[in-house]
Each structure stands twice: as C-alpha cells, then as structure tokens.
Amino acid sequence: MAVDPDHVLRAAAALLTRKSTATMDEVAKAAGISRATLHRHFAGRDALVRALESLGIAECEAALDAARLDDGTASEAVRRLVGAMEPAAGLLGFLYTENQLFEGEAQNPGWTLIDERISALFRRGQLGGEFRIDLTPAWLTEALYGLMASGAWMVQSGKGAPRDFQHMIVELLLGGALRREES
Amino acid sequence: MAVDPDHVLRAAAALLTRKSTATMDEVAKAAGISRATLHRHFAGRDALVRALESLGIAECEAALDAARLDDGTASEAVRRLVGAMEPAAGLLGFLYTENQLFEGEAQNPGWTLIDERISALFRRGQLGGEFRIDLTPAWLTEALYGLMASGAWMVQSGKGAPRDFQHMIVELLLGGALRREES
DNA sequence: CCACCATGAGACATTGATGTCTCATATGGA
C-alpha cells in the first residue's frame, strides 16, 4: 500500500534521463502511481528535482567510496570510478544539464565535494608522475563528466553496448585516440 | 527598419545557450525586437529552434570545410576542426541537449552528414595507423561532441579560459591524460 | 469485523507561455 519513495525516484530518474521535459503526470505514470500521490510525496517539480539531485549526489558519493580512489595507481582508481559511476551516469547527465538552469540559485554543496574528490584523484596522478600536468585537474574532472554523459547517451540510444561503457570512457580519457608504440 | 533575421538568430543562440528554457519574450528582448516581430519572422518556438538547428548545421559544415579534414595528418585535421568549431560550440551544446527531446520526430539529416564526415576523419586516422582501432569512430565522434560541450561549459562558466579551449580538447581527445615518455 | 489511512480518480482554479489580433507609429521610397 505504502509507496516506496525510492522506487518513485528511480522511475523518475529513468524517465527524466530520457525525456527531461516530462510532466508530473508522465512521471507519475512511469512510477505507477497517481499524480495526486506523487504530489503528496514531492511537493512539486522543484522538490522532485531536488530529491533527484540528492539521490544523484548520494550515488556519486557511494561510487567514490566504492572506487577507493586512494588505492593503487591513479589510473586504476579512475577505471574503478567510471565502473562504479556507470549506473548513475544517466541520472548524472540529466542533472548536469538541468543544473545549468539554476543560475541564480546556489548550487548544492554536495557537488563541490564530489568535484574536489575527483579533482584530488587527478592531482594525485599528476603528482605521482602518472598523468600529464598540462591538463588541469578541473578540466579532467569536467571532461570525465562530459565523456560519461556522452557514453550514457550512446548506450541509451542503442549506438553503443553497455559492456563497452567503462572501456570506451577510460581508454579515451586516459590514453587518448592516438596509437602508441609502447602499448 | 528591416530586422536582420540572422542577427536575431545569433542573439537567440547566445541566450538559449546560457538559458535553454528562455521564453519567446526573453529571446525577443535579447534580440532587441518585440515579441510580435519575433513571431512574424519565426512562426513559433519550434520554428525558431529549427532555424537555430539549421544555423548550427551550417556553421558545422562551414567549420568542416574550413578544417580541410583530408589534408595532412588526421591529428592536425582534428586540431583544425576543434579550432574551427569553437565559435559554434555553445550553440552545438544547446542543440545537442535539445534534440534529445525530438524523440518521435525525425532528426535533421544534416546531422547525419556531419557525423559521417567526422567519423570518416577518425576512420582515416585509424587506417593510416595514426589512431588506435579499439575505439570506434562513432564513439570518438560522440566523445568529441561531449568534450566540446564540456569545454564550452567551462569557458562559459568562467572556470576555464577561452584561449585554452582548443588545447584542452585536442590534447585530451588525442593524447589522453596519461603522461608519455616519448613526448 | 471495523476503523483507519494511503491511494486513485478526477474536478477545479491558477499560472505562465504561446499564438493571434488590432492599432498607432515611424521609416523609407516614389
């Protein structure tokens, strides 16, 4: 009888990931509940998006924890991170574009934390001589987001296989497109 | 007296790039004309977006032509392409996200042409032994879009300098984050 | 079995954007 708010959020995320302009009615249908009930749990579209943002932040942090960014080489950590974030990639893409609208409003500080943890990973790789130093950690972080969004889009549109997601992103992000002799 | 439709389009592109949900009223104000006049030139929001899409396609094709993708090494061609597309990167980012809404409707065939030209460039690099072959041209193309969108976002939000745009994208796309002995 | 409570369905007003219309004005050309 009782609606599971988490299930509703996941359904909303799945729908809004594909169609970011879906109405509350469509979200409710996607979650298998009525619009009235949806509105009882989330006071409005803003509240829903904020809840999705919190969910996205939580999943990112869980992925960051699971990836153990301080263990092993930075490259291995990046690979683990991409793999751990794959399930949340679609949601991340939605929030990534959606947050550009919140111009005036303050950005959720959770993102800053996440940015800093990922930037720290790239910085660790640079200090350890593993990563090149002419690309800033901030850019590498942003590029990781962009590549994950592109990867999620490719998988979602059927242009790429889900099993290639991690490989595509990590290989391009770390190795680049150029063919190397040594490898 | 006569309104320059191209000027209106550029103003609309500049605004919608920053705020993709801007109303027709805001677009009109940004272009310095009244909403009535805006509506006289573009029969509605759909028509406006379609016109922007045509503009984006035209600018992309112009950039592709200017970059002379068949000349020199593929790497050099990629570098020229990114530089040539930089002015249109913001508009591209807008259309890239906006077009995800056109689910049912057919995608403008112009994009397919552009995709194919860029894919062909990456394929040329692979056949010439310049690019690695474990990353598909389709993925490299998509990644290029994603990185350009991220780069445009960084520049636009003030987190990155415009003069670094081309370098950031090309170096990451081609060389990757890993430090190389040979270079 | 009964009371309770969450839900579903739908009506309703509100809001914001849109598209259309009219009219006054100003600009440019004949």
Add this chain to the structure above:
DNA sequence: TCCATATGAGACATCAATGTCTCATGGTGG
C-alpha cells in the same frame, strides 16, 4: 509630400502544466 510597409505595444483567447481540493475505494492493522 504621401503612401506602403515594417515595427512596437499591448489586448485577448488559448493551452498546457501545475497545485489543491474532494470523495470513493481498498487494503491493513487492531
């Protein structure tokens, strides 16, 4: 100068989404 045309300003109806409300229902716990 005079006319044609494009524009600006604003009124107006329409539409879609939203938020709120009521009421009936069905499942659950006591």
